[in-house]
Amino acid sequence: xxxxxxxxxxxxxxxxxxxxxxxxxxxxxxxxxxxxxxxxxxxxxxxxxxxxxxxxxxxxxxxxxxxxxxxxxxxxxxxxxxxxxxxxxxxxxxxxx
Amino acid sequence: xxxxxxxxxxxxxxxxxxxxxxxxxxxxxxxxxxxxxxxxxxxxxxxxxxxxxxxxxxxxxxxxxxxxxxxxxxxxxxxxxxxxxxxxxxxxxxxxxxxxxxxxxxxxxxxxxxxxxxxxxxxxxxxxxxxxxxxxxxxxxxxxxxxxxxxxxxxxxxxxxxxxxxxxxxxxxxxxxxxxxxxxxxxxxxxxxxxxxxxxxxxxxxxxxxxxxxxxxxxxxxxxxxxxxxxxxxxxxxxxxxxxxxxxxxxxxxxxxxxxxxxxxxxxxxxxxxxxxxxxxxxxxxxxxxxxxxxxxxxxxxxxxxxxxxxxxxxxxxxxxxxxxxxxxxxxxxxxxxxxxxxxxxxxxxxxxxxxxxxxxxxxxxxxxxxxxxxxxxxxxxxxxxxxxxxxxxxxxxxxxxxxxxxxxxxxxxxxxxxxxxxxxxxxxxxxxxxxxxxxxxxxxxxxxxxxxxxxxxxxx
Numbered sequence: 001x002x003x004x005x006x007x008x009x010x011x012x013x014x015x016x017x018x019x020x021x022x023x024x025x026x027x028x029x030x031x032x033x034x035x036x037x038x039x040x041x042x043x044x045x046x047x048x049x050x051x052x053x054x055x056x057x058x059x060x061x062x063x064x065x066x067x068x069x070x071x072x073x074x075x076x077x078x079x080x081x082x083x084x085x086x087x088x089x090x091x092x093x094x095x096x097x
Numbered sequence: 098x099x100x101x102x103x104x105x106x107x108x109x110x111x112x113x114x115x116x117x118x119x120x121x122x123x124x125x126x127x128x129x130x131x132x133x134x135x136x137x138x139x140x141x142x143x144x145x146x147x148x149x150x151x152x153x154x155x156x157x158x159x160x161x162x163x164x165x166x167x168x169x170x171x172x173x174x175x176x177x178x179x180x181x182x183x184x185x186x187x188x189x190x191x192x193x194x195x196x197x198x199x200x201x202x203x204x205x206x207x208x209x210x211x212x213x214x215x216x217x218x219x220x221x222x223x224x225x226x227x228x229x230x231x232x233x234x235x236x237x238x239x240x241x242x243x244x245x246x247x248x249x250x251x252x253x254x255x256x257x258x259x260x261x262x263x264x265x266x267x268x269x270x271x272x273x274x275x276x277x278x279x280x281x282x283x284x285x286x287x288x289x290x291x292x293x294x295x296x297x298x299x300x301x302x303x304x305x306x307x308x309x310x311x312x313x314x315x316x317x318x319x320x321x322x323x324x325x326x327x328x329x330x331x332x333x334x335x336x337x338x339x340x341x342x343x344x345x346x347x348x349x350x351x352x353x354x355x356x357x358x359x360x361x362x363x364x365x366x367x368x369x370x371x372x373x374x375x376x377x378x379x380x381x382x383x384x385x386x387x388x389x390x391x392x393x394x395x396x397x398x399x400x401x402x403x404x405x406x407x408x409x410x411x412x413x414x415x416x417x418x419x420x421x422x423x424x425x426x427x428x429x430x431x432x433x434x435x436x437x438x439x440x441x442x443x444x445x446x447x448x449x450x451x452x453x454x455x456x457x458x459x460x461x462x463x464x465x466x467x468x469x470x471x472x473x474x475x476x477x478x479x480x481x482x483x484x485x486x487x488x489x490x491x492x493x494x495x496x497x498x499x500x501x502x503x504x505x506x507x508x509x510x511x512x513x514x515x516x517x518x519x520x521x522x523x524x525x526x527x528x529x530x531x532x533x534x535x536x537x538x539x540x541x542x543x544x545x546x547x548x549x550x551x552x553x554x555x556x557x558x
Contacts (some may be wrong), residue, residue, distance in 0.1 A: 038116040061351040061364050075365030 064089050099137035100373045101267075101306075103380040104388035111137050112152035113346035115373040117267050117313050118159075120342040120465050121494045123317055124473040125543050129255065130323060131175070132159050133496075133545065134373070135265070142311040143553035148189055148231035149262065149312060150206050151177040154297075156348050156367045161348025163325040163342025165458025167397030171323050173198065174211040174219075175260060175314050177228075179204065190230070190237050197247050203310050205230075208260050210252065210316070212547040220385075222252045228261040232310070246548035249544060256318045259327050263313040263547035264539045266496045270531035271305035278411075278418045282532040283525070285418045302532020308556045312501050315343075315545035320469050333470035334446040343374040343396055369393055374463040375491070376500045377514045381405050381508075382440075392519045396462035398424055399441060403461050406440055407432035412508050415529075422525040426510045429520060435512040438460070439491045448515050453487050467493035474538075479535060494528040496546050497538075502530040 054060065063073040070086035101107035101116045119133040134157065140149045151157070156176065160169035165425055182521045185193060191202030206228040229248040232241045235545040249259045273279040279287055284297035320329040330338035348370050349363035372392050374378070382405040383391045391402055416427035438444045443455035445464045455466040471487050479486025479499040482491060483506060488496040506512075509529045513520040539548030 059353075059362060059364060061353060063351070075349075077364070078349065078366050080350060080365045 062092060064092055067093060099199060099374065100380055104392050105385070106389040107392055108206060110298065110370065112150075112348050113155045113348060113371050114138055114512065115344050115346060115371045116265070117376065118342065118344050118373045118402065118415060118465055118494065119496055119546075120467045121495045122467070122471070122473050122488065122493070122532045122557050123544065124321075124471070124477075126317070127472055128329070128418045129249075129319055130467065130469070131315065131544060131546065132161075132342060133265075133313055133547065134159050135263070135311040135313050135547075136346065137312045139306070140262070140312070140550075141266075142232065142310055142551040142556040144231070145233065146187070146189060147552060148204070148553075149310070150179060150193065150204075150231075151175075151208070151260065153177050153179050153227070153314055154361070154363050155348060156445050158318065158347070159314070160343050160345065161323040162396070162457065162462070163323060163337075165336065165341070165460055167341070167395065167399070167460045167462030167464070168215075170215045170325070172213040172314055173318075175208055176211075177206050177208045177260075179206050186532075187312045189233070189534050191536050193236060194230050194238050194244065195240070197229065197244070202439045204232060206260075210258055221359070222256060223250060225258070226258065231262045232542065232550040232552040234552050236554075238552070241552065245549065254319065254322070256316065256322065257544055258317075259313070259315045259545040260551040261312065264307045264311050265309050265311045266535075266540060266547050267306055268304045268499075268533040268538065269306060269501045270302040270533055274531055280531055282530055283419065283422075283528050284430075286382075286422055286525075288418055288420050300532070301535075302530070304533045306549050310550040313547055315547070317544050320523065324469055325450060330470040330558040333452050333468050334454055335470075336443075336445075336458060337445055338465050338470040339455050339457050341374070341457050341462060341466050341469045344373060345369045345373075371396070372396075377504050378440060378463045380405075380542065381411055381504075382409055384410075388473055395461060396464050399463050400461045402463075403437065403441060407434075409433065409436065410467075411507050412510070415509055416480060419525065423509065423523045425523045426520055429510065431517065433513070434516040436507060438516065439507060439512065444481075444515075449482065450487070453482075453492070455492050465494055466491065478540070483507075496540055497534060497535060499533070502507065505529050505531065518532060 061075040065071045065073055067089045070084045070089045072083050072089055074081045107114045115136055116138045117135040121131055123129045123131045124542035137149050159173045161171040163170045181203055186203055189204045190202050194202045207225045209224045211220040212222055227248060229245040230237055230238055236240055248261055251257055256266055273281050281300040281302050285299045287297050289295050289297055317474055323338050347367035350368050353362050353376050355362045379388055379391050383402055416423035440463055441455045441461040446454035447455040457466055474486050474488040478486035479497050481489030481498050481503055483503055489495055490500050490503055506529050509526050510522055511526050541548055
């Protein structure tokens with residue numbers, strides 16, 4: 001019988017990230033960063049280029065730490081990247097509220 | 098204790114909670130070092146139907162500093178993966194588990210071992226190594242000892258590894274000690290806070306961890322695998338002969354609950370959530386408000402916590418709890434250079450004996466220090482250096498070492514005369530103990546040394 005691990009199961013079942021808010025942490029889809037609403041997928045989203053897409057089972061978590069400075073921590077894979085962009089921070093907060 | 102549930106945050110995350118760390122020259126293979134990191138405190142043997150297991154989402158590491166700066170020079174990493182081989186059953190096993198590839202065994206763990214050196218170069222030492230099952234009972238896990246011994250795995254260059262459930266070898270009277278410093282053997286001397294009608298009598302200690310299990314990660318490697326420059330030292334008096342050892346558990350930084358699947362998704366870099374070097378340091382010497390920070394900090398930053406070692410709160414409490422019996426200790430106001438040496442820098446050669454040293458350098462870092470040039474003792478004493486045994490704690494830590502009594506007596510001042518000849522020890526110091534001796538512990542004469550775990554069927558009996 002084929003073995004099923006948690007990771008393998010997740011990889012099979014997983015797709016793009018869900019939108020989940022925990023405190024000030026927000027898991028975002030690339031569409032939000034592009035300025036789209038957090039609603040259903042659009043044809044524009046379906047046509048996203050491979051380099052801008054998430055890999056299977058991968059998701060990106062964004063943590064807006066300081067809206068005034070635009071400090072955002074981005075988590076993807078085993079990486080953390082910090083950016084400073086007040087417009088994106090404001091857009092994320094608006095999308096989450 | 099020694100690090101079981103020692104800090105508020107990690108007490109809520111048992112699979113990442115380190116309980117004990119051991120490091121010693123293998124008594125039956127003296128050209129090797131055995132390193133054991135225990136996790137998951139206070140396992141109740143009858144822990145079904147979901148028996149204990151390592152965290153697939155936890156990075157377990159054992160670090161070695163061989164140049165005294167508090168940074169790792171060699172790290173062994175352990176990653177686990179759990180599989181369900183029979184997805185349709187609710188059971189851990191559907192029949193007796195007679196071997197590590199038994200078709201009756203549903204829920205299994207496998208792990209990889211990676212050695213990382215200072216330059217960051219990772220070397221995978223083993224992959225898909227099976228853990229043994231938990232010790233369930235005579236129907237599910239008959240012949241458990243031989244089943245577990247099959248999980249001892251040989252790797253390249255004389256390295257050996259084991260990861261799985263073991264009987265907890267740590268012994269301590271938790272119930273008394275954390276009832277406001279009650280040491281049962283001298284309980285009759287306790288001030289009892291003048292509670293009306295309460296009087297305590299002297300009594301033997303009670304091992305609060307008796308019949309509980311842990312999950313052990315044990316690795317035995319040639320001394321040359323961890324020594325500075327890859328050369329086994331021969332002169333125990335030299336600082337370069339000692340290494341510092343600690344274990345950490347790390348989790349990925351971002352966690353989001355995935356309600357579609359009913360589990361956490363982890364993303365981002367691994368960050369440290371648990372740390373253990375010397376027993377009892379975070380438990381007893383670090384203030385409660387700083388314990389979580391200590392767990393997230395590296396050893397090289399331990400100068401920040403050094404005040405708790407130089408001025409231990411417990412030393413000040415002893416003469417209050419046992420009025421008049423620790424007058425000399427109460428009057429001693431100097432920083433505790435003895436404890437700083439034992440726990441933060443190692444003991445330089447000449448302090449105890451010309452050939453005895455655990456010194457790694459001036460950097461204050463809580464690491465379990467092991468002198469690689471001191472051979473195993475032919476007649477070991479559980480009291481380690483206090484019993485005249487140079488191969489025991491605080492020179493590394495063996496599974497037999499009575500670290501609670503050693504550290505309690507050290508905090509009570511028994512080691513001050515090593516660094517301050519003017520100090521006179523209190524007469525009561527010889528009686529300072531929780532009263533547990535480790536008698537009756539289940540241990541093995543060879544790797545992985547920790548005994549067969551208690552079975553769920555037979556415990557409690």
